Amino acid sequence: MKLKSTKIFVSYILSGILAALLFLNCSAGPQKMEYKITDLEPVKISANTEFKPQSKVWKYDNTWWAVLPDSEGTFIWKLNATQWQKALRIAEWTDSHADVKSVNDLVHILLFRGEHSGLVSVQYDKASGNYKMWEQRPEISPITYHPDTEAASMDMDSNGRLWSAFDTLHDVMVICSDAPYTKWSIPVPLANDIYKDDICALTALPGKKIAVLWSNQDTKRFGFRVHKDGDVPQTWSVDEQPASQSALDEIGDGMADDHLNMCVANDGTLFVSVKTSYDTKGYPKIAFLRRHSNGTWDDLVYVDDEGTRGIICLNELTNDVLLFYSLHHKIKVRKSDADVIDFGPAEIAIDAPLNNATGPKHNVTDDLVIIASDAQTAKSVLIQWK
8 A cells, every 4th residue: 555655746747857857848938928909090092012922021220111102102101109101202103013032121022013113222210210222323223023013022132132932924033133133033933833823932941941832723733942152153952842641633723822921031941922722612712821931741631711911920039929810891810829739719900991911021029010001001000019
């Protein structure tokens, strides 16, 4: 009897030690915090906030900024409390769709307008608390895309080279430019068999790489290729076919659709929001993909069996992944832990009949701005972690 009692006592002691270790281990990780959502004042605009791979907002000097056009041109807007104020007119164009890359006090802004687009660069002036045109190139630098290009996005590699990815009728292409970004390379094809409605998205990866993701509704797959910084522009990896192990070719029109948005963790983990063509109740329409820094892709993760135009944002401080998408004339958001992917219930982020959500290209820590719009009005929210 004494031996049995001793074993039970030791078992309790070991259980207590294990529980304490688990508690300490959990406490050492990112602290989970809830967030609150504050509506911001709407802005009258002249072109909506598409396209899915693009980013139109960023944070610098403890202030949120955005690029939006109205009837007077394209402006940088500054968020003051809950109101957006015009800070700098950067182009006379009223039909531009911006993709913003902020690099310290510099911001490079792709103004996409189809075949005849342009690049604007601005620099932050600490004394005035505002941006001014970049002295090295104060004018718009023209960028010529294919006449059939639907969408284009931009990012910068570790050498300061800007890259832009875009689609044609059946091709995925990239171009690049070195400072001061007045001349762009000839297009390099990455795929030549996409459907006419497909698009692509581009992002910089830690480890000195640039990556391009695209949809291919003809093959019912997504595509993904990587370029090492410093290699010649024509050298790219083979197509990784993200999460192809999850493809269900017999469901609807297959796995791929032309809605793509990405964000990247500091350790190189890639988080992706996609839309599928399954279009069948009970099967994912809004879905999530994750690529690890070693190049492996997890299985596709169900987010919702309805909805459209998803974007994804990452808070590495709280370890939150937020996926925003349009559903039932509202912008909804679902949250997951970044390590153990399991998206919770949908919440209303923007309670208005709008579309085309857009957020920052960079990751966040304490707050986040999301904008959505129709062709006349942009509404936005400030999300703050408590």
